[in-house]
Each structure stands twice: as C-alpha cells, then as structure tokens.
Amino acid sequence: MKTRQPLTFFAxxxxxxxxxxxxxxxxTSKAKVxxxxxxxxxxxxxxxxxxxxxxxxxxxxxxxxxSYVYFEGDFTGSYKGRASIDGATLTLRGVTQKxxxxxxxEVTARQDKIKLGEVSVTLSVLVPPHAPTCExxxxxxxxxxxxxxxxxxxxxxxATYSWYKDNKPLNTANPQDVHYTLxxxxxxxxxxxxxxxxxxxxxCEASNGVGAPKSCAxxxxxxxxxxxxxxxxxxxxxxxxxxxxxxxxxxxxCCRRGCCRCCCRxxxxxxxxxxxxxxxxxxxxxxxxxxxxxxxx
Numbered sequence: 454m455k456t457r458q459p460l461t462f463f464a465x466x467x468x469x470x471x472x473x474x475x476x477x478x479x480x481t482s483k484a485k486v487x488x489x490x491x492x493x494x495x496x497x498x499x500x501x502x503x504x505x506x507x508x509x510x511x512x513x514x515x516x517x518x519x520s521y522v523y524f525e526g527d528f529t530g531s532y533k534g535r536a537s538i539d540g541a542t543l544t545l546r547g548v549t550q551k552x553x554x555x556x557x558x559e560v561t562a563r564q565d566k567i568k569l570g571e572v573s574v575t576l577s578v579l580v581p582p583h584a585p586t587c588e589x590x591x592x593x594x595x596x597x598x599x600x601x602x603x604x605x606x607x608x609x610x611x612a613t614y615s616w617y618k619d620n621k622p623l624n625t626a627n628p629q630d631v632h633y634t635l636x637x638x639x640x641x642x643x644x645x646x647x648x649x650x651x652x653x654x655x656x657c658e659a660s661n662g663v664g665a666p667k668s669c670a671x672x673x674x675x676x677x678x679x680x681x682x683x684x685x686x687x688x689x690x691x692x693x694x695x696x697x698x699x700x701x702x703x704x705x706x707c708c709r710r711g712c713c714r715c716c717c718r719x720x721x722x723x724x725x726x727x728x729x730x731x732x733x734x735x736x737x738x739x740x741x742x743x744x745x746x747x748x749x750x
Contacts, residue, residue, distance in 0.1 A: 588601060
C-alpha cells in the first residue's frame with residue numbers, strides 16, 4: 454500500500470497538468486510570403502483534428518473590409534479560375550499588386566472540443582522598377598538655384614534614386630566638393646547656385662532590388678548668362694525716365710491739393726508771417742494817437 458500511494462498521486466498530477474487535445478490546430482509553414490508580380494503565390498495552411506473527419510476550410514482576405522476567397526468549397530470573385538486549394542493550402546496564380554494583403558485560413562471542426570482554429574499569412578507582391586518620370590529645367594541663369602525631380606510610383610518596395618550627369622554618377626561622398634544635395638529617397642537633386650560647369654545632360658535611375666534598375670531619358674540643362682543688349686538698355690532708361698516724371702507730377706499735384714506736408718508747413722509759415730507784419734504797422738495805443746493829433750493843431 455505504501456508503494457501504490459505515490460504512484461496514484463503521480464498519476465493524478467499527470468492527468469491534471471496534461472492539457473486536453475480534443476481541439477483543432479491550424480499552422481502555417483510560412484507566415485510571410487514575398488513573390489514577384491505575375492508569378493504564383495503559395496499560402497501554406499495545415500491543420501490537425503482529433504475527432505472531426507470532414508472539417509470546413511475557409512480563406513478570407515482582410516483589409517478595410519473582409520472578403521471571402523474560398524467559401525463553402527468554392528472560390529469567389531476575382532479568385533475564380535486562377536486559384537486552387539490542396540487540403541487547406543491556397544495557391545494564387547498570376548498575382549498582382551492588388552493581391553497583396555493579410556489572408557486568414559480558418560478551419561472549423563464541429564466534433565472537436567475547440568471547434569475553430571485559424572492562422573494568418575501575409576502576402577507581399579513585389580513590383581520591379583518602372584522608368585521614372587524626370588523633371589529637369591531646360592535653362593537656368595548662372596548663380597541661381599535649380600531643382601530636379603525624379604519619381605517612380607509603381608515599384609514595390611519603394612525605389613531609391615540616383616542621378617547621372619553626362620552618364621557619370623553624381624554622389625555626395627565629399628560634401629565639401631559639391632554644391633548640390635541629393636535625396637535618394639525622394640529623388641530630388643537641388644543646386645544652391647549653378648555655374649557653367651553644371652550644364653549638361655541629366656537622367657535619373659530608379660532601383661529597388663527586385664528587378665533591373667530603370668532610368669528616364671536624358672534631359673539637357675543649359676546655364677545662361679545675364680546679358681544687357683541695346684534694346685534692354687533703352688527700355689530700362691525709358692522706364693526710369695517715365696518713373697521720374699510720374700513722381701514729379703505726383704508731388705506737384707500733392708502740393709497744389711495740400712496733401713504734401715512740406716508744402717502745407719511752408720504755406721502756413723507764410724500766412725503767419727504776413728499776419729505778423731500787418732499787426733505791427735497798425736497803431737496799438739489810442740492815447741498816443743490822440744496826443745499826436747493835439748500837438749499838430
């Protein structure tokens with residue numbers, strides 16, 4: 454009896470701590486799938502049941518809304534005719550960027566204790582670079598700033614950019630020797646102050662590691678000088694003369710209308726002075742005036 458009690462107690466512990474296996478289990482061999490555009494994508498889904506012999510398999514794609522891919526033994530929507538299923542593993546043929554997203558494999562086993570199991574698989578469809586759009590100014594005046602743009606909106610993952618001048622790469626390895634900035638993520642090339650040596654043919658190249666790099670056609674950027682010809686000189690002189698005449702006319706009109714402060718002050722001073730002289734000549738003492746009259750008589 455003493456030897457049986459420990460064994461019975463151990464058996465009870467085993468029964469308590471061993472979890473119940475009456476449930477469906479769903480797994481995947483690859484939770485993240487990266488494939489090139491227009492190729493096939495295999496989304497792995499494997500399941501195991503304890504009692505259920507005919508489980509129900511469903512595939513859903515989740516984004517802003519949940520859409521069915523495989524439901525009640527058939528494919529739906531755009532997946533018809535280009536998808537197949539083996540057990541619970543889904544294969545999509547000729548995938549495009551629209552197929553990228555998160556897919557859920559759900560297995561329902563009604564005879565098992567836990568009836569539902571699921572697993573997620575993320576599909577990323579990689580798109581090689583396309584020829585980027587390039588914006589290069591045709592002419593820039595020497596000493597002025599210039600900005601060149603390059604963009605490829607279709608590549609996945611996002612492309613990085615490099616610029617070439619006369620088929621030679623531009624770089625920022627020695628920032629002290631260059632007078633421009635190059636952003637490889639946005640594709641912008643900025644010149645603080647262009648010089649005659651910056652004239653040439655520029656092109657941009659996009660790359661993302663998926664396919665071969667692509668570049669736009671070369672565009673020529675010309676650096677011009679500021680030149681004064683005789684026509685421009687005459688036009689500037691005539692403009693300056695007309696401006697001077699209009700200023701003089703405006704000042705005269707202001708003085709006549711009393712709008713100019715200087716003229717107003719001057720006219721007020723003259724009026725005050727004239728009034729002072731007039732009051733000085735007039736006799737101010739009536740008694741002195743009477744005395745003078747009596748003396749003459």
